[in-house]
Amino acid sequence: MAHVALRSVRKSYSEKEILKGISMDIQRGELISIVGPSGSGKTTLLRIIDGLVPPDSGEIRIDGNRLTKENAPTIRARVGMVFQKPLLFDASVYDNVALSLKFRGVPNDLIRKKVEEALDLVKLKDLAKRNALTLSGGEAQRVALARTLVYDPDLILLDEPTANLDPANVQIIERALTKANVEMKTVVLVTHNIFQARRIAKRVALLLDGAVIEIQDTESFFNRPLDPRTRLFIDGDLVY
Amino acid sequence: MEGIGIFLEGISKAFGLILSSDPEILRITVLSLEVSMVATLVGAALGMPLGFLISSRSFHGRSLVVAIINTFMGVPPVVVGLVVYLLLSSSGPLGFLRILYTPQAMILAQALLTFPVVCGLTISSILALDPSLKETLKSLSAPRLWEAAILLKEIRVGLITALIAAFGAAISEVGAIMMVGGNILGYTRALTTAIMLYTNTGEFALAIALGIILLILSFAVNLTLTIIQMKYRKRR
Ligand SMILES: Nc1ncnc2c1ncn2[C@@H]1O[C@H](COP(=O)(O)OP(=O)(O)O)[C@@H](O)[C@H]1O
Ligand SMILES: [Mg+2]
Numbered sequence: 472m473a474h475v476a477l478r479s480v481r482k483s484y485s486e487k488e489i490l491k492g493i494s495m496d497i498q499r500g501e502l503i504s505i506v507g508p509s510g511s512g513k514t515t516l517l518r519i520i521d522g523l524v525p526p527d528s529g530e531i532r533i534d535g536n537r538l539t540k541e542n543a544p545t546i547r548a549r550v551g552m553v554f555q556k557p558l559l560f561d562a563s564v565y566d567n568v569a570l571s572l573k574f575r576g577v578p579n580d581l582i583r584k585k586v587e588e589a590l591d592l593v594k595l596k597d598l599a600k601r602n603a604l605t606l607s608g609g610e611a612q613r614v615a616l617a618r619t620l621v622y623d624p625d626l627i628l629l630d631e632p633t634a635n636l637d638p639a640n641v642q643i644i645e646r647a648l649t650k651a652n653v654e655m656k657t658v659v660l661v662t663h664n665i666f667q668a669r670r671i672a673k674r675v676a677l678l679l680d681g682a683v684i685e686i687q688d689t690e691s692f693f694n695r696p697l698d699p700r701t702r703l704f705i706d707g708d709l710v711y
Numbered sequence: 712m713e714g715i716g717i718f719l720e721g722i723s724k725a726f727g728l729i730l731s732s733d734p735e736i737l738r739i740t741v742l743s744l745e746v747s748m749v750a751t752l753v754g755a756a757l758g759m760p761l762g763f764l765i766s767s768r769s770f771h772g773r774s775l776v777v778a779i780i781n782t783f784m785g786v787p788p789v790v791v792g793l794v795v796y797l798l799l800s801s802s803g804p805l806g807f808l809r810i811l812y813t814p815q816a817m818i819l820a821q822a823l824l825t826f827p828v829v830c831g832l833t834i835s836s837i838l839a840l841d842p843s844l845k846e847t848l849k850s851l852s853a854p855r856l857w858e859a860a861i862l863l864k865e866i867r868v869g870l871i872t873a874l875i876a877a878f879g880a881a882i883s884e885v886g887a888i889m890m891v892g893g894n895i896l897g898y899t900r901a902l903t904t905a906i907m908l909y910t911n912t913g914e915f916a917l918a919i920a921l922g923i924i925l926l927i928l929s930f931a932v933n934l935t936l937t938i939i940q941m942k943y944r945k946r947r
Contacts, residue, residue: 521850523849544852547849547852548852556843561865562864570851570861574851575852
């Protein structure tokens with residue numbers, strides 16, 4: 472059974488159809504990258520998978536359970552989402568990460584251990600006491616990743632987590648994702664950086680104008696694309 | 712009358728009164744402070760939760776409700792005084808309470824003034840928050856109480872502004888407490904109603920002295936709140 476199964480997912484915003492019937496399966500433990508030009512519907516798709524917005528039609532199944540308004544909170548508890556623009560709380564780095572566990576009623580001594588591990592993973596141990604609002608963009612994004620990884624979600628959704636970050640930050644984030652994936656967590660990485668997709672994804676999907684026009688293993692996606700527009704997108708020649 | 716002379720006399724009288732701690736002036740000052748502080752706290756205790764509720768749920772007619780609250784932020788105190796007077800008068804629906812012309816009636820009237828101020832400013836603080844804050848909390852599976860606690864923390868500077876504005880509205884108004892308190896010497900006479908009285912009786916220097924005491928009082932309370940506000944502002 473697929474970890475995430477999408478069937479004919481449609482979504483419109485004020486008459487304009489943003490997602491035009493998306494169907495795809497994401498297997499457990501897979502690291503899949505969704506690429507596509509800006510405005511193609513990537514963020515909307517992630518928000519729908521996280522149950523933050525309902526689709527207009529179609530269905531989403533997580534571990535075989537159909538995602539509905541009623542069970543979204545239960546399903547979402549095992550899903551992690553890292554937004555493109557991380558919104559951290561006005562508190563220390565440590566507390567920002569600890570909150571995810573406090574929300575889940577985890578006992579304090581366990582919280583300390585888990586938060587330290589998570590901060591270590593994104594190389595932020597030294598900044599634990601700093602107010603999160605004083606961090607640089609890259610550090611803030613790493614806190615956002617840590618506060619998601621800290622509660623051990625089975626499914627991690629990331630929305631262009633490394634956009635506008637310098638190589639050092641990108642590397643820390645990519646390593647943390649690869650490690651999570653090795654631990655059999657399913658990772659859905661939205662990015663418009665095709666090099667990043669090529670580096671770490673096992674499979675790549677191209678979203679164009681609200682439709683998945685290509686979905687293949689990474690090697691085939693880049694070397695033997697089935698749709699001519701994929702080639703254009705890879706070469707940076709796609710005009711949109 | 713020579714304005715400047717009276718003004719200067721008022722200033723020296725003010726300091727004389729403060730230094731001599733005239734018992735009547737002290738009583739008037741303490742009553743003003745007590746009534747307005749309690750009214751601010753009562754208004755806040757009701758206005759903050761209601762503002763929170765209104766801004767965290769979308770429902771039919773919400774804009775209308777918010778517009779009404781915003782209108783009441785600027786309601787003339789005499790109108791509130793009149794309404795409370797009619798409610799508390801012996802033939803009014805709350806006449807059985809027998810609190811007309813008492814400090815309790817003054818607190819009630821001022822609380823009706825501070826309540827919309829706190830409520831309206833709480834609502835605008837929450838509406839000004841980044842909408843992704845709520846989405847982030849939802850995505851992280853924050854339980855309702857945690858969500859409320861974090862939102863409260865994010866708007867704490869706005870909440871202190873609400874307290875400052877509400878206290879300012881209460882301590883400075885005269886219309887409402889005059890109507891429901893009656894300006895009774897030694898019982899319901901407050902700084903503003905005393906200033907009105909002394910102005911009417913031509914005791915300008917005394918009126919100015921009380922005005923200065925009012926300003927100093929207001930300044931002390933605002934300074935305290937502002938220090939707290941600065942301490943808790945965001946470090947961005
Ligand atoms: N809440 C919304 N209301 C109206 N339009 C929206 C909303 N969210 C997204 N859109 C529109 O949907 C389209 C796709 O947006 P998005 O999913 O953010 O694309 P991407 O992440 O691929 O850049 C854009 O044209 C955007 O303006
Ligand atoms: Mg996007």
